[in-house]
Amino acid sequence: MNTMKYYALACAWMLLASCTRTVPLERVGNLMFAKAQVNGHDVGRFVIDTGCASICVDRGIVEKLALSKMEHHVVELRGHVGKTTTDLVRTKTVAIGGVPFINDDATVMDTEWATALLGVEMNGVVGTPILGTMPFTIDPQALTLTFYLRESFRPPAGSQVVDLTFSKDNRPYIPIIVNGQPIVIALDTGDDGALELSGSFVRQNPGIGVMKPDAQWEYQTSIEKFERIRTRYDSIEVFGHVFRDVRGAVIQQMAGVDEEPGKKPGYAGVIGNVLLRNFRLTFDYENSKLYVEWRPWPTMKERLGRGLHPNQCDAGGTSVLCQTIADGDLDGVGALIAAGANPNARSRLGANPLGTAVMYGNAAIAEQLLDVGAETKDATWGDYLVEAAYTGNAGMCQLLMKHGSNVQTLSPQGRTALSWAAQYGRLEVVKMLLDHGADYGIKDSNGKTALHYAEGSGQKEIVDLLRACGARE
Numbered sequence: 001m002n003t004m005k006y007y008a009l010a011c012a013w014m015l016l017a018s019c020t021r022t023v024p025l026e027r028v029g030n031l032m033f034a035k036a037q038v039n040g041h042d043v044g045r046f047v048i049d050t051g052c053a054s055i056c057v058d059r060g061i062v063e064k065l066a067l068s069k070m071e072h073h074v075v076e077l078r079g080h081v082g083k084t085t086t087d088l089v090r091t092k093t094v095a096i097g098g099v100p101f102i103n104d105d106a107t108v109m110d111t112e113w114a115t116a117l118l119g120v121e122m123n124g125v126v127g128t129p130i131l132g133t134m135p136f137t138i139d140p141q142a143l144t145l146t147f148y149l150r151e152s153f154r155p156p157a158g159s160q161v162v163d164l165t166f167s168k169d170n171r172p173y174i175p176i177i178v179n180g181q182p183i184v185i186a187l188d189t190g191d192d193g194a195l196e197l198s199g200s201f202v203r204q205n206p207g208i209g210v211m212k213p214d215a216q217w218e219y220q221t222s223i224e225k226f227e228r229i230r231t232r233y234d235s236i237e238v239f240g241h242v243f244r245d246v247r248g249a250v251i252q253q254m255a256g257v258d259e260e261p262g263k264k265p266g267y268a269g270v271i272g273n274v275l276l277r278n279f280r281l282t283f284d285y286e287n288s289k290l291y292v293e294w295r296p297w298p299t300m301k302e303r304l305g306r307g308l309h310p311n312q313c314d315a316g317g318t319s320v321l322c323q324t325i326a327d328g329d330l331d332g333v334g335a336l337i338a339a340g341a342n343p344n345a346r347s348r349l350g351a352n353p354l355g356t357a358v359m360y361g362n363a364a365i366a367e368q369l370l371d372v373g374a375e376t377k378d379a380t381w382g383d384y385l386v387e388a389a390y391t392g393n394a395g396m397c398q399l400l401m402k403h404g405s406n407v408q409t410l411s412p413q414g415r416t417a418l419s420w421a422a423q424y425g426r427l428e429v430v431k432m433l434l435d436h437g438a439d440y441g442i443k444d445s446n447g448k449t450a451l452h453y454a455e456g457s458g459q460k461e462i463v464d465l466l467r468a469c470g471a472r473e
Contacts, residue, residue, distance in 0.1 A: 019152040023097025025143040028118050028316045029323060030192035030273040032138070034145060036124060037095040038106070041065055044123035046096065048138065048145060049190025050283070051270060052127030053169035055094055056109035061123055062089050070105060094130065099147055101130050119316025119348050125190065128170040132285040138189060140277035141295055156282055159291040160239055164283075172283070174290065176271060177237035181208050183268040187290075191272030194328075195236055195248035196228075201268045202250050227251070230361040230391075238275055239292045246275070247328030247360065274327055300324060300332030310341040317348025325356040325365050333365050343374040350379070358384045358400075361393045370403045383409040389417035389433065392426035397433065407436045414444035422462050423453035430462050440471045 025032040025048065036046040043061050057067070067089040087108045094103040106124075114122040135148040137156075155161070165173045165184070172187045178195070183205075185195075202208055229250040236243045251269070282291040304310065312320045321341045324332040337343065346352045354374040357366040370376075381387040385405035388396040397417070401407060410416060418438040421429040430450075434440070440450050451471040454462040 019149045021097075021099050021147045023099060023145040023147070025145055026315065027140075027143060028120055028314050029318060030277070030327070031118070032140065032143065032145075032189065032273075033122070034097045034126065036097075036126070037093075037100075038065060038067075038124075039092050040095075044121055046124040046126045047122060047190055048131075049125045049127050049188070050131060051171055051186055051188030051190045052125045053129075053167070053171055054107040054125065054127050055091075055103055055105075055129050056125035056127070057089070057091075057106045058111040058123045059108050062106075062108050067091060067106070094126075096126055096130060097145065101133065103129065119318060128285075131283065132170050135282065135284045135286075137280065137282040139280045139295075140273065141280075141297070150286065153284070155284075155289070155291045156280075156293055159282065159293050162239060162290040162292055164285070164288045164290050166285075166288070170285070172285070172290070174239075174271070177235075178268075179208055179234050179236075181205065183208075185268055186270045187276070188270040188272055189276060191270050192274070193249060193272040194243075194246050194274035195233060195269065195271055197248070197250050197269035199229075199250050205268075236275065238271065239279060239294075241278065241294060243275060247362065300329065300335040304335060304339050310336045310339040311345060313347065318351070319345055319347055319353070321345070321353050322347060322351055322356045325353055325362065326360055328360065328362055328365075330362075330364055330368070333368055337368065337372055343369045343372050352378075354384055355380075355387070358387050358391070358393075358396060361391060361396065363393070363395045363399050366396060367399055370399070376400055376403060376405045380412070382411040383417075385409055386411045386415070386417045386420055389421040389426060389429050390424060392421070392424065392429055394426075394428045394432045397429055401436060407433060407438045408442065410442075410444075413446075416442050416444075416450065418442075419444065419448070419450040419453045422450040422459060422466065423457050425457070425459045425462065427459075427462055427465075430465060434465075434469060440466050440469060 023034050025034055026045065032048050033045040034048060036043050038057060038061065043057070043065075070088040070090055088105045089108055091103050091106050093100050094106070095101070109125065111122045111124070134150055135153040137144075137146040139146070162174060167173065167186070173184050174187050175182060176185050177183070178197075197208070231248060231250055233246045233248055234244070236246050278295060278297050280293040280295045284291070298306070308320065310320070314323070319341070321333065321336050321343075324336060343353050354366060354369045354376065355378055357369060376384050378384055378387070383400070383405050385397055385400045385407070386409060388400055408416060411420070416438065418430065418433045418440060419442075421433060443449055449471065451463065451466045451473070454466060
């Protein structure tokens with residue numbers, strides 16, 4: 001990638017100010033955002049994303065600024081969950097936190113899905129066309145992004161040096177070790193999780209030792225629909241530091257894996273901010289180097305001791321308790337509960353702590369919450385037992401029933417937990433619910449039973465089981 005045109009304007013601007021420029025970042029969930037401008041106009045929050053090969057601008061911003069579409073230019077917008085085609089539009093400059101870069105084009109992106117998930121407007125993405133132009137440091141604890149002039153850049157004293165490799169579109173890869181197996185992974189500051197491996201990689205490398213799935217979900221993004229399986233990894237070694245019992249995921253049909261065999265190192269998946277936030281990272285794309293400084297993320301007890309309120313919410317309305325649950329931090333959840341966190345507080349988007357634990361398949365955290373009075377009822381699912389059945393977590397289902405969930409409970413659509421489990425092939429859950437007396441004959445608002453849903457989705461083994469129990473059309 002020719003970065004000189006992007007570098008020139010930033011270089012001139014920084015020489016007038018100083019040899020470095022530090023940009024403040026805002027954290028929403030586990031993502032980091034900077035204020036951006038396009039062609040001199042304020043355009044809101046752009047996520048800092050080393051895993052993105054483009055500068056992306058929301059379609060609404062494109063229309064508002066009347067950015068012209070580049071004729072005969074249709075590009076692939078790629079993410080680790082898939083790829084789609086979209087348009088390129090003409091731009092002149094893109095500024096990040098006041099640092100301007102010459103930028104000829106940007107990729108049009110629909111960000112409504114991300115805005116809905118985050119609770120705040122996400123208006124674009126800062127990817128490699130800017131991040132690859134000059135050395136920069138991301139400091140997750142200080143919440144800063146610092147750019148350096150190449151000519152005056154010096155690596156941080158005492159930092160660990162890691163060799164970067166790159167995809168054909170200039171996204172950085174690093175080596176890590178998962179359950180004792182060395183792999184190559186994409187370093188993705190636009191990912192809010194810990195580790196996400198591709199389904200094909202896991203199938204081809206059974207020695208990776210992925211543990212039993214905690215939950216399975218289908219998601220829809222601006223790119224495509226995909227399935228994410230929540231799981232755990234015994235150990236992940238990153239830059240010489242070992243993290244134990246890490247909650248992560250496996251994504252079926254992850255884009256970019258095993259592409260161009262023999263030409264580029266096929267990567268296994270992505271490492272995200274739940275692990276990366278433990279390091280201060282300085283990137284030098286031109287010399288293929290990463291300089292790493294260990295900055296362990298403070299424990300929840302430490303954060304509370306520094307003044308964090310146990311019911312604090314981020315800009316998107318997500319409580320620190322819900323975020324800690326999403327991170328899989330059992331001790332942190334315990335510390336928040338002991339400090340007075342409300343186990344039933346709902347976020348601006350309606351999520352609550354128990355719902356988050358069910359979504360992530362974390363039965364240990366769910367039990368913590370239930371023991372202090374978390375409610376099992378939910379407006380979306382009727383009862384979290386229905387959600388747990390959908391995600392395939394039999395242990396979570398048993399826990400919820402132990403704490404009062406009724407096996408015959410109905411979702412707002414009139415559907416039972418059994419029908420959801422039957423439709424999505426959750427055989428273990430189906431068996432468990434039947435053992436607890438689930439009624440396979442209950443019809444929903446469309447007149448369908450669990451058997452109808454199993455047949456409609458081709459779940460032959462479950463169809464046979466339901467028929468053996470006496471279910472009929």
